[in-house]
Amino acid sequence: MSNAAVIDALKAALPPKSWSEDPGEIAPHLTDWRGRERGETPILLKPASTEEVAKAVGICAAHGAAILPQGGNTGLVAGSTPKGEILLSLKRMNAIRAIDPLNDSLVAEAGAILETVQGAAAQANRLFPLSLGSQGSATIGGLISTNAGGVHVLRYGMMRDLVLGIEAVLPDGSVWNGLTVLRKDNTGYDLKQLFIGAEGTLGVVTAAALKLFPRPASAAVAIAGLDSAGAAVQLLALMKAETGGGVAAFELIPRSGLDMVLKHVPGARAPLAGSYPWHVLIEVTTGQADAAAPMLQAALEKGAEAGLIADAALAQNQAQAADFWKLRETIPEGEKAHGRAAKHDVSVPVSKMAEFIDRASAEVEAMLPEALIVAFGHVGDGNVHFNVSAKSPGAGEDFIRACEKATRHVYDLVGEYGGSISAEHGIGTLKRGELSARKPQDVALMRAIKQALDPKNIMNPRMVL
Ligand SMILES: Cc1cc2nc3c(=O)[nH]c(=O)nc-3n(C[C@H](O)[C@H](O)[C@H](O)COP(=O)(O)OP(=O)(O)OC[C@H]3O[C@@H](n4cnc5c(N)ncnc54)[C@H](O)[C@@H]3O)c2cc1C
Secondary structure: OOOOHHHHHHHHHHHHHHOOOOOOHHHHEOOOOOOOOEEEEEOOEEEOOOHHHHHHHHHHHHHHHOOOOOEEEEEEOOOOEEOOOEEOOOOOOOOOOEEEEHHHHEEEEEOOOOHHHHHHHHOOEEEEOOOOOOOOEEEEEHHOOOOOOEEOOOHHHOOHHHHHEEEEEOOOOOOEEEOOOOOOOOOOOOOHHHHHHOOOEEEEEEEEEOOEEEOOOOEEEEEEOOHHHHHHHHHHHHHHHHHOOOEEEEEEEEEHHHHHHHHOOOOOOOOOOOOOOOEEEEEEEEEEOOOOHHHHHHHHHHHHHOOOOOOEEOOOHHHHHHHHHHHHHOOOHHHHHHOOOOOEEEEOOOHHHHHHHHHHHHHHHHHOOOEEEEEEEEEHEEEEEEEEEEOOOOHHHHHHHHHHHHHHHHHHHHHHHOEEOOOOOOOOOHHHHHHHHHOOHHHHHHHHHHHOOOOOOOOOOOOOO
């Protein structure tokens, strides 16, 4: 059946507002956040309801036409750009369907933006804790499909831990209603987990029930300067013990990354008077009013006494806390302005993190004298964004090619430490080859699941497997 037949069928079945062939409207959907991917699609579908998604997927299934679902298009693994697939944007499906404060749950449609969900939870005096740099654009459906992490995983877990139920349109166009808000439901396999982290390969997520938490009564943020990555890992354990589990975020910032931010991000200011090779941003939250700052201050003093902290600054107000967070959140922006970098979103056991960073840095620098390592990220999750920039600004595609051997070496080392080649960004098309080379048995099992749910291979056929 021709492409034209499926397009005609879609246009006939959906209201005119629910599709577009306007190149101007489609264009922003055809390039990724990093500006590297350029794609194409015969049509942009913009369904307003689960029924419309089901109708569209059913038509595509009947014609064997491939579909790429898209949320906020902020994914970082070349998985959100269509290359000829029918593009299905969930952005119009952005309603908060329900909030139940007594059940600590919220039901949102797939296109709801994370910041909107956080705001809706706050209005009900609750917290939805997922928090990441793209929260102003990333959608619930995309965050579920990539099993996003972010800065509060240490305390609240990844998206996988925050989902109670899912509604999805399956690859045959039928609707699976798994939208439970229950906390206990042992009725066989936990099917929702199949869709979390599936990157759109098993169906289209149309809505989700999310877990809410009590809003902390007080929060405090500090930045500490450290002499080694090892001190960061030790300090995390000390901070957890001293605050009774109050650490909500613990983020590693290397000198190299901070320098890029200070140089390229307007308004960024050095947090400490001295210069240190490593920093950590620490956020402590508590259920008691005014308790977080004294608790964090006391824990910092313990860290200094233990010889783990060289210097530290406790944010004196919310504006300063926001400035500190900005230094961490804008590292990708600073890196982008510096030039191209080979990026590795990897994880190892927390206890091995410093050893991994030190060894990988030394070995990559030995292989590539031009390399400038920017290793930042989530110490509490053993997740380091081990990025290899060039010492000289303005590096381009040549530098990325020169990094290929170093990339394989980083992934080999990750394997040696029992780690993962994708901690939180997913596989997309970028890491597909690495995944099948390094985890063939897992990929075979995933293929069996894919075959059972999507025998025609129409859902995101280029991703993951
Ligand atoms: C500045 C910045 C900071 C970031 N920080 C973090 C971070 O700290 N931690 C982290 O984990 N990630 C981070 N990310 C990446 C993160 O994965 C994405 O921001 C987010 O999870 C993707 O959501 P999205 O709505 O943009 O999805 P998209 O990019 O549109 O899609 C991502 C994937 O999910 C699929 N998909 C989208 N919606 C659906 C749906 N409804 N049903 C089925 N499949 C769907 C797509 O086909 C694609 O394969 C960051 C990204 C940026 C740009």
